[in-house]
Amino acid sequence: MRAVVQDEYGEAHDVLRVAEIEPPAIGDDEVLLRVHAAGVERGAWHLMAGLPYPVRAVTGLRAPKTPVRGREVAGRVEAVGARVETLKPGDEVFGICEGAFAEFAPAKAAKVVLRPDNVTPVQAAATTISALTALQGLRDSAKLESGQHVLVIGASGGVGSFAVQIAKAWGAHVTGMCTTGKVDLVRDLGADDVLDHTKQDITDGGRHYDAILDIGGHRTLRHLRRALTPRGCAVIVGSETGGRLLGGFQRALWTPFMSLVTSQRFTGLISSENTADLQELATLLSAGTITPTIDQTFPLDRTADAIQHLQDGRARGKVVVVI
Ligand SMILES: NC(=O)c1ccc[n+]([C@@H]2O[C@H](COP(=O)([O-])OP(=O)(O)OC[C@H]3O[C@@H](n4cnc5c(N)ncnc54)[C@H](OP(=O)(O)O)[C@@H]3O)[C@@H](O)[C@H]2O)c1
Structure with a gap:
């Protein structure tokens, strides 16, 4: 699959590149998503840069343990793990995954919910x-x-x-x-x-x-x-x-x-990534109570530009990578 990968910590244009890599394997409580859209948030920069340093205790001391960043996602379920009962292949979902800047990404089943029909993948990915x-x-x-x-x-x-x-x-x-x-x-x-x-x-x-x-x-x-x-x-x-x-x-x-x-x-505040609140967001989105402000979308191969745009303080609302 095509993915935006990094081998070392640093700024977006220094360390990110598009590569062909193996699609991720999933665990028993995970689903494999075909990614439609990936939101860009400040956390993506922190994980990419390995800053502040305590982040590296989780992501890898000298270099990132996993190559792909991006956590806000909207996509279609391609496969489900052995213990997943709430979702099935073909479901259109949104939520939080690991490695959304790629054609496929793994997500805990508990961290994605069904995307309402009246909400686009770009809007959903921006709202996680x-x-x-x-x-x-x-x-x-x-x-x-x-x-x-x-x-x-x-x-x-x-x-x-x-x-x-x-x-x-x-x-x-x-x-x-x-x-x-x-x-x-x-x-x-x-x-x-x-x-x-x-x-x-x-x-x-x-x-x-x-x-x-x-x-x-x-x-x-x-x-x-x-x-x-x-x-x-x-x-x-x-x-x-x-x-x-x-x-x-x-x-x-x-x-x-x-x-x-x-x-x-x-x-x-440290936000909690839970199903009930993602479901609440789906309800708010579907009812039009919240509408994400999409500043700009970028194609996958311009993910570095998307991250830098946010980092430069130029975004009005949300930036989204479309795959
Ligand atoms: N605790 C958590 O669980 C959690 C979760 C998500 C994010 N965060 C953190 O929250 C922060 C914001 O995230 P974000 O995604 O909303 O980032 P963002 O989209 O880049 O927004 C940053 C905001 O800060 C404002 N700002 C910058 N300088 C300012 C100043 N001097 N006075 C007042 N406002 C100023 C910007 O306003 P202008 O551009 O209009 O100046 C902009 O609205 C980040 O540090 C992120 O890591 C924490």
């Missing part, structure tokens, strides 16, 4: 890890309720573009923060107010928020605190600092300590 993170950040971490005020920092990106739509659908008052050129996008997503981070601070606008979903910009916890209500909650989803040791994760490490000394709540 990013939307799962937005859903869990607002629902499980922030415990957002109707009528509450939420600030989404990084509202124009993969996670943020879903967070704005989900929070609006739940009846929250949404303020989105992004850069100047993406203000129109965040408004179109449904944000009630938009802050331009090149000109404004999170405390501008004279509002305190019941919840902050922090997806970009790496503001300190003390800084976030100033924009929260006395019992508000800040959810640290991520940020790209370029740090090779912790890569922006240090704020999440501090959240338990901050929560100890204030009436506000601080929490880090």
Whole structure:
């Protein structure tokens, strides 16, 4: 099969190349997918670059143990493992796999669900890890309720573009923060107010928020605190600092300590890849409650360009590789 492979860690254009390799074998609880579309998310860059370094404890110390990246997927089930009872060959699914930048990829049966008929493979592939993170950040971490005020920092990106739509659908008052050129996008997503981070601070606008979903910009916890209500909650989803040791994760490490000394709540998020929430995304997509913002699609042999486009901060919403 054709796949985008890497033998060493590094930047997309330095280490990725298209190659003919053997299709992957599947385990008893896995399915083999013929990949239609693969979402590009920041995790793909981290796994490709092997950064921050702790990533390598899982992916391989000196070089990647497996050659193909890409985890967000939409595809057709070609074969099922011996213990898989929920899916059959021919099913059109979407979810999370290993090695989506290829013609075929293996996925745990528990990490893919049926793709609704009214949702395209590109839309579905764009709506897996990013939307799962937005859903869990607002629902499980922030415990957002109707009528509450939420600030989404990084509202124009993969996670943020879903967070704005989900929070609006739940009846929250949404303020989105992004850069100047993406203000129109965040408004179109449904944000009630938009802050331009090149000109404004999170405390501008004279509002305190019941919840902050922090997806970009790496503001300190003390800084976030100033924009929260006395019992508000800040959810640290991520940020790209370029740090090779912790890569922006240090704020999440501090959240338990901050929560100890204030009436506000601080929490880090690590999204959970589970069937029930993927099913929930299928329902939200099918009903039109969320619609992925597709910035651009790239063919498989331009996967390096797709990853670099996201890494350069140019994407408005999601980037998808079409196979
Ligand atoms: N915890 C988890 O389980 C989990 C899951 C998924 C992703 N993540 C992490 O979450 C982060 C975002 O992921 P993503 O896929 O949404 O990335 P993305 O699509 O590249 O979006 C990044 C967002 O950050 C915003 N941003 C950049 N600089 C900013 C600043 N100074 N102030 C405010 N916003 C700023 C960008 O807005 P502009 O372009 O408008 O400036 C953009 O909206 C990454 O670090 C990723 O690793 C964590």
